[in-house]
Amino acid sequence: MIASIILVILLSHTIESSKFTIPEATIHDIQAAFNQNKLTSKELVEFYIQRIRKLNPIYRSLIEVSPDAVHLAEIADQQRKNKDPISRFGLHGIPVLVKDNIATKDKLNTTAGSYALLNSVVPRDAGVVKKLRESGAIILGKASMTEWAAFRSSLLPSGWNARTKQAVNPYVATLDPCGSSTGSAISVATNMVTVSLGTETDGSILCPSNANSVVGIKPTVGLTSRAGVIPISPRQDTVGPMCRTVADAVYVLDAIVGFDKNDAVATKKALKYIPKGGYLKHLKLGGLKGKRLGIMRAYPYFGFSNDTKTLNMFEKHFNILRQNGAILVENLEIINFDHIISMFSSQDIALSAEFKLALNAYLKKLVTSPVRSLADVIAFNKKHVDLERIDDYPQDVFLAAQKTNGIAKLEKEALMNLTKASKYGFEKLMNDNKLDALVTPYFDASSVLAIGGYPGINVPAGYDKNGGPYGICFGGLKGSEPTLIEIAYGFEQTTNFRKPPANKNHV
Numbered sequence: 001m002i003a004s005i006i007l008v009i010l011l012s013h014t015i016e017s018s019k020f021t022i023p024e025a026t027i028h029d030i031q032a033a034f035n036q037n038k039l040t041s042k043e044l045v046e047f048y049i050q051r052i053r054k055l056n057p058i059y060r061s062l063i064e065v066s067p068d069a070v071h072l073a074e075i076a077d078q079q080r081k082n083k084d085p086i087s088r089f090g091l092h093g094i095p096v097l098v099k100d101n102i103a104t105k106d107k108l109n110t111t112a113g114s115y116a117l118l119n120s121v122v123p124r125d126a127g128v129v130k131k132l133r134e135s136g137a138i139i140l141g142k143a144s145m146t147e148w149a150a151f152r153s154s155l156l157p158s159g160w161n162a163r164t165k166q167a168v169n170p171y172v173a174t175l176d177p178c179g180s181s182t183g184s185a186i187s188v189a190t191n192m193v194t195v196s197l198g199t200e201t202d203g204s205i206l207c208p209s210n211a212n213s214v215v216g217i218k219p220t221v222g223l224t225s226r227a228g229v230i231p232i233s234p235r236q237d238t239v240g241p242m243c244r245t246v247a248d249a250v251y252v253l254d255a256i257v258g259f260d261k262n263d264a265v266a267t268k269k270a271l272k273y274i275p276k277g278g279y280l281k282h283l284k285l286g287g288l289k290g291k292r293l294g295i296m297r298a299y300p301y302f303g304f305s306n307d308t309k310t311l312n313m314f315e316k317h318f319n320i321l322r323q324n325g326a327i328l329v330e331n332l333e334i335i336n337f338d339h340i341i342s343m344f345s346s347q348d349i350a351l352s353a354e355f356k357l358a359l360n361a362y363l364k365k366l367v368t369s370p371v372r373s374l375a376d377v378i379a380f381n382k383k384h385v386d387l388e389r390i391d392d393y394p395q396d397v398f399l400a401a402q403k404t405n406g407i408a409k410l411e412k413e414a415l416m417n418l419t420k421a422s423k424y425g426f427e428k429l430m431n432d433n434k435l436d437a438l439v440t441p442y443f444d445a446s447s448v449l450a451i452g453g454y455p456g457i458n459v460p461a462g463y464d465k466n467g468g469p470y471g472i473c474f475g476g477l478k479g480s481e482p483t484l485i486e487i488a489y490g491f492e493q494t495t496n497f498r499k500p501p502a503n504k505n506h507v
Helices: 027-035 041-059 069-081 127-134 182-189 206-211 246-256 261-273 308-323 337-343 346-365 374-383 396-402 409-432 446-452 481-495
Strands: 062-065 095-099 138-143 195-200 215-218 238-243 292-295 327-329 437-441 456-463 469-475
Touching (some): 027 246, 041 062, 041 095, 041 138, 062 182, 069 138, 127 138, 138 182, 182 206, 195 246, 206 215, 206 446, 206 469, 246 481, 308 327, 308 469, 308 481, 346 396, 346 409, 346 446, 409 437, 437 481
Parallel strands (some): 095 138, 292 327
Antiparallel strands (some): 195 238, 215 238, 456 469
8 A cells, every 4th residue: 555665775875774775765664664673763863964964055945953853863762662652653753844934842943934033932832743743753853945934025036035045946956946835845855854844825835845846735724733833824824744755745644633722713623524544544546546537728727727838748647547547527617717716816915914913923922032023023124134135025025914904894805705716616616516626737726725725735747858847736625635645646656756856966
């Protein structure tokens, strides 16, 4: 069901004492190596730290490495030796990177890439970090990101933040690495960590997964806790895994879903979506068989925009889906499409007001912080123009948000528009045609999925003539993760498109 253990001994990237090849190893492979005494968590963490020292100056995908990581690995090794119950968990002893907007109550900073939050102290671990630790995972460090999750400036490049500067796509350095979970994707792609967590408001997991040839799961909003995550919008924010394989992503998803008293309303509402026995049982070979997959060749956002180049590129993928038993449902229509798409513009109005409210609430809860409000962050940036490169990347998005005054008439209308766009657009399309998933290229459906809180999975789908990666996205209705996992895993296992970056620095 899951890829079998890799037992090959290679000269490069092999820890001499363990005789186990770490790069590209899956969680399943690593756990097998642990159990066969071919690898320890300490060796694994030390390997990644060594690799980070070598590669991070090139790719700038990590902001900080935890000074406690090796010690935590030693504890994990002792737990395994003692047959502690926690050592039975799939993530036990596995190093995980979390995006720099996800709080950790340890020696790591949580800054969203900004100097404004450096040395601030969070009250507790983020909900998802607490669950990771309870599963025995080791927090290796913080992944770099587009500063403030791309919500500071309309001119900010994807993957840039003041603390680590510009992240670099490991496949083609001149390509956009996408964001805002840039470092989470790059670090996994370049084997600087086993698995990682990203966050998404609109595209921030799906887009960097597409650009860096990794699997990204954007969960249904509320399935994973957002407590302790530097927010943009509680209505759209979600936390999800970014990994090299669908199976690894599912291991992580299994660990982080569930109720959190600090995000009680959303996580309680989403409990009904979590399958009994978890998600791993949905890693099925032949998962595509009988699945009804919607293909909209002519429509933007929902499909392929009648783009000849993209359609030609994906024709082979359509054939693969058909050959593996999927039912492709085409010639679909969305009634009043132009009107529905016009309502998408309401997202900016809603997010701007939601961001100010949510960020102010987050900052007020910090134990200590140089800034306590959006206004304070704006003032910090004005005071530190060079440090934050404000002249190059002005804080226009911040300033627009600061001008808002709660959820007033304009914002209420915007929110109503987004609800209608979801109900009469995506939901109607899925329900009327009895679709299991909508198939879209790259991350093109991110806004469709974002405004309604719907899940999506991006899977590596190939490389263009210049070596640039691209992915395929399977999106579904709320709570459809089990079905989406079957589809994504079925596609991945049939195609195995993903390959590590062919870079001299990896040799």
